[in-house]
Amino acid sequence: MKNILITGSGGFIGSHLTEECVKRGFKVRAFLHYNSSSSRGWLEDSVYKNDIEFISGDVRDYDAVSSAIKGCDGVFHLAALVGIPYSYVSPLAYIRTNVEGTYNVLQSSREYNVKNCLVTSTSETYGTAQHVPIDEKHPRNAQSPYAASKVAADQLALSYYRSFDLPVKIVRPFNTFGPRQSARAIIPTAICQMLKGQMELKFGNLSPTRDFTFVKDTVAGMIAIAQCEKLNGEEVNIGMNQEISIGDLIQKIAKLINTSSKIKQDQSRVRPEASEVQRLLCDNTKIFKETNWKPQYTLEKGLTETIDSIAKSLHLYKPELYNV
Ligand SMILES: NC(=O)c1ccc[n+]([C@@H]2O[C@H](COP(=O)([O-])OP(=O)(O)OC[C@H]3O[C@@H](n4cnc5c(N)ncnc54)[C@H](O)[C@@H]3O)[C@@H](O)[C@H]2O)c1
Incomplete structure (x- = not known):
């Protein structure tokens, strides 16, 4: 794999x-x-x-995706x-972008004989843990239209492997955090509410637990899976096998920032009960067994880097716009 296309770049x-x-020396088309405004x-x-070749288009548009993939031997999709809340408002947009967009990537990869097609899934496809830690055999249980669109995209990708022998791998990151994440996600929204000096911090449900991976480790995991000789037609979790409740996470961030702001649950941010994924804890046995992936960041180290980064560009963040 040398010439790669990265969608969502x-x-x-x-x-x-x-x-x-x-x-790492790949020739990258973004x-x-x-x-x-380009x-x-x-x-x-x-x-x-x-060093990057930039191409603009829309993943919902077959022509744009197909011409972008032409000449590439690897694709990271x-x-x-x-965003889960927006998927309650516009579910069809999620079907068009996440399912049809993935179809366009798969079909174009087939058309141009791509040797390595990596499709990005999410731990949300598992829904609330029915057993922990969550391995790749855990049942899928979509609790939001977002999760449903990703289950559908994953299944389509696997069907392309089984029906057409397309070399597809599914990477399934658990919650990822780090610099550049938008305030729609819990960690940036907590950090920027605190850095903006809000005395009352507003959040949705504080009891669910999540397994957080720093973005540089997630990315290293994706590359390690792509470069593995095996794993075609398989799904691989990326996560740390450590869980923390949202409430404890916010306390941890408050301690690192040294703020005494009060944490408040805001009812308008709480998701419908059956849609809230209560518990996610990753079984990462498979990625450790099949690749040489070694995460470099603890939660504290990653949070410190994220806080420093957000502090430098605080004006770009508008946490009041998101219902996290
Ligand atoms: N952030 C996480 O915690 C997490 C966890 C698991 C999986 N994922 C998956 O990782 C991938 C990247 O997520 P992210 O967190 O970086 O989100 P993001 O919103 O920052 O990135 C998504 C990208 O997709 C692009 N995009 C959206 N619609 C498009 C369209 N119609 N045509 C072309 N491009 C379009 C956006 O411009 C954006 O660059 C997604 O597939 C997501 O489901 C994310």
């Missing part, structure tokens, strides 16, 4: 992945969501921007609508 995980792949998202000011 202007986004949070995609921009880190794009930069890491350039650093697929950006078309916009009239913004490159988080790659706008990247130190690597002169990350482009997606990712």
Whole structure:
């Protein structure tokens, strides 16, 4: 694998992945969501921007995806609508972007004989843990239209492996955090509410637990899985096998920032009960067994790097716009 296409490369995980792949010597074509201002998202000011080939388009558009994949032997597909609350408002948009977008990537990869097609799933496809830790055999249980769209995309990808022998791998990150993540996610929203000096911090449900991986470790896991000789037609979790409740996580961040703000549950941010995923804890046995992945970040180390990064660009964050 030498020439790769990365969809969603202007986004949070995609921009880190794009930069890491350039650093490792891949020839990277970055697929950006078309916009009239030609913004490159988080790659706008990247130190690597002169080493990246940028292409704009829409993953819902077969022609755009197909011409972007032409000439590539590897694809990392990350482009997606990712916010759970917005998936309650516009479920069809999630089907079009996440399912049809994945179809366009799979079918184009088939058309151009791509040797390595990596599709990005999510731990949300498991729903609340029915056993812990959650291994790849855990049942799928979509509790939001977002999760349902990702289950559908994963199944389509696996069907392309089984029906057409397309070399597809599914990577399934558990919650990822780090610099550049939008305030729609819990860690950036907590950090920027605290850094903006709010005395009362507002959050949704504080009791669910999650397994957080720092973005550089997630990206290293994705590359390790892509480079593994085996794993075609398989699903692989990426996570730390450590869980923390949202309430304890917020306390931890408050301690690192040294704030005495009060934490308050805001009813308008609480998700419908049956839609709230109560517990996610990753079984990472498979990635450790099949690859040489070694996470480099503890939760504390990753949080410290994230706080420093958000502090430098606090004006870009508007936590009041999101119901996290
Ligand atoms: N962040 C997490 O905790 C997490 C966990 C598990 C899985 N994932 C998955 O990782 C991937 C990246 O997520 P992220 O957190 O970086 O989110 P993000 O919103 O920062 O990135 C998504 C990217 O997709 C692009 N995109 C959306 N619609 C598009 C379209 N129609 N055409 C072209 N591009 C489009 C966006 O512009 C953005 O760059 C997603 O597939 C997501 O489901 C994320």
